Amino acid sequence: MTDAPIYYHEYLLRSGVALNAASVRRVFAGALICVNGGYGCVHPWPEFGDAPVEEQLRLLSEGVTTPVTAMALRCAELDGEARRAGVSLFEGLEIPRSHYSWSFATDTEAQMERVLAEGWPAIKAKGFANYGETTRFLEGCAKRFETQGVRLRVDFNGVLDRLTFGKFIEFMPLRVYRALDFVEDPFPYNAEAWEAVRQKWGVKLALDKGWKDGTQGFDAVVVKPARRDWRTVAETHPQQPLVLTSAMDHAFGQMFAAYEAAVALSEGQALDFCGLCTEHLFEKDEFFERVTSHGGCLSADRSGGGLGFGDVLEGLPWRRL
Structure with missing residues (x-):
């Protein structure tokens, strides 16, 4: 302090x-x-x-x-x-590439066109408790992105239970299953239950909430640098890559997450595609107007040194x- x-x-x-x-x-x-x-x-x-x-x-x-x-x-x-x-804190650093954070407030077709035109490697969407709605959305994405190889990520924030998640995977169209990169926090973390569904359904899982007690059953760990030091998470889970993301916060907080991700990359930390490009999820203001992302590559503001702005x-x- x-x-x-x-x-x-x-x-x-x-x-x-x-x-x-x-x-x-x-x-x-x-x-x-x-x-x-x-x-x-x-x-x-x-x-x-x-x-x-x-x-x-x-x-x-x-x-x-x-x-x-x-x-x-x-x-x-x-x-x-x-x-x-x-x-600038970004001097000599490279911000790692990110997935596209899907906005359900923005026109679907316009976003699909952007993902394809700019060559984003993956998209990430929030999952709904009504998993059928999520399935229909993912199927539309899988059809559109099939030839481009865009990976699909979905975050349920633990709103499903084990049985419902099993149904979500079981009745998923094959093209969605093949394009699925990982599911984040499908239901509240339990090591044995997560490992069981991971083995049964052959899907990758990403752990966010519950990372301190995580022992098995996941393939990546999601970290928000605005909330915890990624180094502590990396030490706890040395075998899994990290997915560093913004906290869906202010543009300044977004830049701090990007800086920490760039440092992690420079230090040789294993990273999966990050989730740093979230500026389009909010109404524009004088901060967000200076933040741009193209194809998963976030451009940092450098005015005034430090984290910019x-x-x-x-x-x-x-x-x-």
Whole structure:
């Protein structure tokens, strides 16, 4: 915890639809923080057990950190050092390639055309508790992307149970099954149950929630650098590749995830296609307008050094915590 004064700016992000199966919200509250001239992003997800942003900031003002604010402070420290040196944190680094995060608020055909025209390697969509709806969507994608070899990923956020997930796989069209890359958090993690369905159905599973206790039954581990240090996850699961993703948060938090993914790549960490390209899921603002992705390659903003957005950040109304 720092002794320097902390300043904050609260924000609201808006999406066209709910962003995952565990949430119905379309407005997302968070805050940017500024410490010693460096910036960080506090973007909690109460659906997954986080305290709301007001509580996060209150605790921070009392010197108490949470996983979310601890990583925001780490981000601010790194960002501040780079800004004072006048360099971008992305200098000499390569941001690893990402899958396309599907938006159910945007025209389907337009997104399919974009994925094909730009050559995205994979798409990832949220799965619904009504798995038939998910199956129909994936079948449409499999038909359209079949000749291009675009892989299909789906995240259920644990809303299914083991029996329902079995039905989802059993009645899946063959072309979808062949194009399926992995299913993330199909139902709440249980080592024996996950390993059993993985073996029975021959599908790859990705673990996000429950990674601390994960022992078997998964082929990749999903990590959000805004919430935890990927190095800790890599040490816990040295045999599985990591899928580093944004926390579907502010553009500044998105850049921090991209930076950590680039560092992981530079250090030789085994990575699967990441999930860093999420700017199109939200209404445009003066931050998101500077973020672009083409074919899975995220372009970093470099203005002002650090993680970028220098003039925009300086123009925000900041309040002392």
